[in-house]
Amino acid sequence: MKIGLFFGTFNPIHVGHLIIANHLAENSDLDQIWMVITPLSPFKVKQSMLDNYQRLEMVHLATKDYANIKPSDIEFNLPQPNYTVNTLVYLKEKFPEHQFALIMGEDNLKSFHKWKNYEVILEEYEIYCYPRISNGKIETQFDSHPNIHHITAPVIELSSTLIRSQIKSGNNVRPMLPENVWKYLDEMNFYK
Numbered sequence: 001m002k003i004g005l006f007f008g009t010f011n012p013i014h015v016g017h018l019i020i021a022n023h024l025a026e027n028s029d030l031d032q033i034w035m036v037i038t039p040l041s042p043f044k045v046k047q048s049m050l051d052n053y054q055r056l057e058m059v060h061l062a063t064k065d066y067a068n069i070k071p072s073d074i075e076f077n078l079p080q081p082n083y084t085v086n087t088l089v090y091l092k093e094k095f096p097e098h099q100f101a102l103i104m105g106e107d108n109l110k111s112f113h114k115w116k117n118y119e120v121i122l123e124e125y126e127i128y129c130y131p132r133i134s135n136g137k138i139e140t141q142f143d144s145h146p147n148i149h150h151i152t153a154p155v156i157e158l159s160s161t162l163i164r165s166q167i168k169s170g171n172n173v174r175p176m177l178p179e180n181v182w183k184y185l186d187e188m189n190f191y192k
């Protein structure tokens with residue numbers, strides 16, 4: 001199977017993430033999309049971060065009705081911060097029968113040259129890069145690289161940061177999340 005890996009903190013997962021995952025599941029050669037919940041991203045601080053299992057539960061709720069989109073807790077037992085190159089090595093060993101590719105927004109591609117061993121990733125894996133409104137420029141080395149596929153997909157300007165701050169202000173965020181994720185998050189009083 002060819003599997004697209006969508007890495008994220010998912011604190012919380014929102015409709016922006018899900019729309020991209022579903023778009024790729026429906027419009028690419030990827031057989032499955034795995035939403036990999038990253039315990040700690042190398043470029044992020046742990047501030048207002050929910051527990052790994054609570055973030056996993058929300059990804060599970062968001063994806064359970066999508067046959068080809070699956071949550072993955074593969075990084076939970078790997079060293080932190082979670083460098084993607086290490087996870088890819090681990091996945092290759094654990095699932096030699098699968099072929100893995102990365103799903104990345106243009107915002108992340110702009111800082112991809114700062115990722116650990118990015119040259120190794122690029123040599124061995126395809127990257128499906130979707131459009132995202134963001135500052136900065138994509139490095140010329142990534143513009144026409146044979147392993148980087150620039151795809152079209154809906155652009156949804158939404159972030160987990162916005163959702164967390166809206167909740168903190170007591171505002172309604174219901175349309176920004178899959179309904180069952182909103183219900184869970186509201187019942188659990190997350191981010192208040």
Ligand SMILES: Nc1ncnc2c1ncn2[C@@H]1O[C@H](COP(=O)(O)OP(=O)(O)OP(=O)(O)O)[C@@H](O)[C@H]1O
Pocket residue numbers: 007008009010011016017020104105107108132155156157158159160161162
């Ligand atoms: N609205 C969106 N549309 C498409 N991709 C998104 C969107 N929001 C986040 N992403 C991308 O999804 C991946 C995982 O997202 P992440 O969990 O970091 O969410 P986030 O909304 O950017 O979180 P935060 O605001 O907490 O930084 C990242 O590569 C991020 O660039």
Ligand SMILES: O=C(O)c1ccc[n+]([C@@H]2O[C@H](COP(=O)([O-])O)[C@@H](O)[C@H]2O)c1
Pocket residue numbers: 007008009038041042043044082083084085108114115116
């Ligand atoms: O491997 C790295 O050096 C690296 C650096 C930054 C980010 N990442 C991965 O990219 C994912 C999205 O990053 P972020 O910081 O936008 O949430 C995150 O979940 C990590 O798996 C990986």
